[in-house]
Amino acid sequence: MTLLEVKDLKVSFPTADGVVRAVRGVSFTVDAGRTLGIVGESGSGKSVMTQTLLGLTPGGEISGSAVFDGVDLLTLGEDEMRKVRGAQISVIFQDPLTSMHPLYRVGWQISELIRAHDKSVSKREARERSIDLLRRVGIPRPETRVDDYPHQFSGGMRQRAIIAMALALSPKLIIADEPTTALDATVQAQILDLLLELQRESDTALIMITHDMGVVADIADDVMVMYAGRAAERAGKDDIFYAPHHPYTKGLLESIPNSSAGGDRLKPITGQPPSLIRLPSGCKFHPRCGYVMDRCLSEEPTLRPVGDDGYHVSACWLPTAAAGLSEQAEEIRKKTVRAERSEASEQIAEEIAAAPESEGSVI
Amino acid sequence: MAIARFLIRRVLTGIVVLWLVATAAFFLFFARPVNTVAHQLAGRAATPQVIATVIRNLGLNQPILVQYWHFLDNLLHFNLGYSYYTQQSVNTMLKQDLPPTASVVVGGVILWLIAGLAVGIISATRARSLFDRFSAVAVLIGISLPTFVIGELLLLIVFVPLNQHGFHWIQDQYAGPSTGIGNWIGHLILPWITLAAVQAAIYTRLTRGQLLDVLGEDYMRMARAKGLSERRVIFRHGVRAALTPVVSQLGVDVGQLLGGVIVVESVFGLNGLGQVSVQAIDTDNLPVIIGFVVLAAAFVVVANIIVDLTYALLDPRVRIA
Numbered sequence: 034m035t036l037l038e039v040k041d042l043k044v045s046f047p048t049a050d051g052v053v054r055a056v057r058g059v060s061f062t063v064d065a066g067r068t069l070g071i072v073g074e075s076g077s078g079k080s081v082m083t084q085t086l087l088g089l090t091p092g093g094e095i096s097g098s099a100v101f102d103g104v105d106l107l108t109l110g111e112d113e114m115r116k117v118r119g120a121q122i123s124v125i126f127q128d129p130l131t132s133m134h135p136l137y138r139v140g141w142q143i144s145e146l147i148r149a150h151d152k153s154v155s156k157r158e159a160r161e162r163s164i165d166l167l168r169r170v171g172i173p174r175p176e177t178r179v180d181d182y183p184h185q186f187s188g189g190m191r192q193r194a195i196i197a198m199a200l201a202l203s204p205k206l207i208i209a210d211e212p213t214t215a216l217d218a219t220v221q222a223q224i225l226d227l228l229l230e231l232q233r234e235s236d237t238a239l240i241m242i243t244h245d246m247g248v249v250a251d252i253a254d255d256v257m258v259m260y261a262g263r264a265a266e267r268a269g270k271d272d273i274f275y276a277p278h279h280p281y282t283k284g285l286l287e288s289i290p291n292s293s294a295g296g297d298r299l300k301p302i303t304g305q306p307p308s309l310i311r312l313p314s315g316c317k318f319h320p321r322c323g324y325v326m327d328r329c330l331s332e333e334p335t336l337r338p339v340g341d342d343g344y345h346v347s348a349c350w351l352p353t354a355a356a357g358l359s360e361q362a363e364e365i366r367k368k369t370v371r372a373e374r375s376e377a378s379e380q381i382a383e384e385i386a387a388a389p390e391s392e393g394s395v396i
Numbered sequence: 397m398a399i400a401r402f403l404i405r406r407v408l409t410g411i412v413v414l415w416l417v418a419t420a421a422f423f424l425f426f427a428r429p430v431n432t433v434a435h436q437l438a439g440r441a442a443t444p445q446v447i448a449t450v451i452r453n454l455g456l457n458q459p460i461l462v463q464y465w466h467f468l469d470n471l472l473h474f475n476l477g478y479s480y481y482t483q484q485s486v487n488t489m490l491k492q493d494l495p496p497t498a499s500v501v502v503g504g505v506i507l508w509l510i511a512g513l514a515v516g517i518i519s520a521t522r523a524r525s526l527f528d529r530f531s532a533v534a535v536l537i538g539i540s541l542p543t544f545v546i547g548e549l550l551l552l553i554v555f556v557p558l559n560q561h562g563f564h565w566i567q568d569q570y571a572g573p574s575t576g577i578g579n580w581i582g583h584l585i586l587p588w589i590t591l592a593a594v595q596a597a598i599y600t601r602l603t604r605g606q607l608l609d610v611l612g613e614d615y616m617r618m619a620r621a622k623g624l625s626e627r628r629v630i631f632r633h634g635v636r637a638a639l640t641p642v643v644s645q646l647g648v649d650v651g652q653l654l655g656g657v658i659v660v661e662s663v664f665g666l667n668g669l670g671q672v673s674v675q676a677i678d679t680d681n682l683p684v685i686i687g688f689v690v691l692a693a694a695f696v697v698v699a700n701i702i703v704d705l706t707y708a709l710l711d712p713r714v715r716i717a
Binding site for chain 1: 613614615617618619620621622623624625626628633636637640710711712713
């Protein structure tokens with residue numbers, strides 16, 4: 034059952050330097066109980082997009098639609114939106130160290146959320162529920178820790194407390210915006226496991242925003258790769274990992290540190306993400322793409338089906354047969370590029386090839 | 397327990413500070429020729445014998461250390477000595493002149509806090525709006541205008557015309573609350589506005605800056621994501637966090653205010669501590685001057701202890717130690 038259907042969402046911010054086009058037409062769906070991983074570099078529009086769904090991007094010019102449980106979120110008034118936030122859609126932000134109010138007790142902050150959406154809950158009841166929630170997310174001795182201040186919690190514990198808050202009202206959708214980025218590696222794994230386990234228990238849908246392909250591999254059902262405010266590729270997790278079509282997706286996979294690969298050097302994606310004010314012409318990825326062709330310089334590709342299931346879509350001019358990591362796929366890519374390249378694109382390709390690796394960004 | 401230990405230590409260091417301040421004041425003033433006071437007391441045509449008698453009577457002929465010993469001994473018994481001219485106890489004088497000063501300070505502080513916080517909060521939540529720009533200009537004017545100019549302006553454009561046209565509620569000089577609360581306010585409203593104007597400007601700027609910083613914090617985004625009402629987000633989460641530095645600034649300002657209301661007092665003819673101390677300086681009335689200095693220092697010490705305590709109450713991350 035489709036829980037959230039986002040169609041052609043666009044968000045831009047007028048600034049003194051020009052219009053920042055943060056999201057340029059993104060569509061996706063999230064089904065109840067499933068996990069969508071949204072992957073992309075900093076500035077690809079993934080955080081702006083999800084915050085827009087909750088009306089947390091003041092000053093943005095927004096168009097498109099986002100139907101959640103039968104209601105278009107983008108048309109909701111402030112009061113109606115408030116009832117959705119925290120109760121039906123919860124957000125877990127990136128930095129647990131700064132996401133809790135430093136001057137209020139952890140339990141107070143959870144109780145506040147509960148009581149904001151249901152005035153009939155007494156303070157004592159809300160406190161009891163906060164203790165239960167803290168226990169559920171694995172905080173030891175929750176009956177005493179509930180009265181601690183956030184600075185008395187470690188980073189991992191704070192993220193657990195925030196997850197407890199996100200779960201408090203059994204929302205239908207949780208948006209986790211890089212929830213593990215600020216944590217160290219061992220804690221990251223614990224938090225991901227916890228999220229997965231809780232999601233299975235409660236049948237909540239999850240949008241996991243990350244720049245870490247490893248996190249996606251652990252947790253996602255479907256994956257959307259974003260670049261410069263648009264979806265570059267969208268597919269089931271297996272297709273993304275085993276049959277990527279877009280060169281950007283391929284680049285992301287090659288830049289995953291992999292200890293089993295035995296000393297292979299990481300292949301960074303050369304160049305930097307584009308400025309969202311002055312976007313490149315044509316395909317926004319072409320200045321960094323090793324498979325750049327003539328038509329990429331002038332025409333921006335839109336999503337089209339590349340797999341057999343019709344779900345796997347990619348915004349790239351390479352033929353559908355070029356999907357995958359196999360040598361045959363690489364052959365097809367090279368052949369196409371040879372045929373489709375003339376002077377202008379040749380020059381860009383040479384520049385990319387000549388760029389020192391240190392300038393690339395490993396995300 | 398921690399609070400008791402903190403208080404004991406702070407009170408002890410406070411006493412040391414007071415002793416140092418009193419000693420410094422004593423030696424600064426007593427290390428100069430003693431004749432001026434005697435001359436004034438004895439009159440212009442006094443013979444050297446008369447002056448010598450006066451000096452002896454005041455005890456100023458004794459060695460400085462002996463005088464200092466007497467002074468300390470008195471101080472330990474909370475006795476600040478006697479005025480050279482009226483023989484009135486300095487304690488009594490300060491006690492008498494405290495009400496006008498305290499009235500000005502209390503009313504002024506309340507006024508500037510209300511104005512500063514309100515304007516600061518509105519400016520921060522509507523940054524770059526017309527209101528914000530307007531208040532920024534007003535703040536600049538408030539900070540730039542000297543207190544006595546504001547006071548004189550108020551006298552000129554409020555006090556004088558009103559009284560000329562038969563409205564006598566607003567008055568100069570001091571009348572205690574025992575003469576009627578309305579009367580008391582009428583006498584103090586202009587001094588309050590004068591004192592509050594500059595400070596309100598400073599507090600507007602402080603509040604606005606602090607709140608703007610807080611509004612950009614992650615926990616504010618989190619508060620909105622929790623579905624709280626905008627008012628609760630701004631006040632319970634935003635203002636609460638922005639208030640801590642404002643409150644600690646307030647403690648420091650109030651502590652220093654005792655000496656700072658002199659200008660206001662003289663503009664409006666309030667016979668408060670400021671007036672008395674200025675008179676004492678003009679006439680070399682040393683015991684009164686030192687008494688005032690010690691009292692002002694005591695205010696600062698107490699205010700600082702209160703600030704530190706409040707700070708720990710307001711911010712759980714601050715530990716008293």
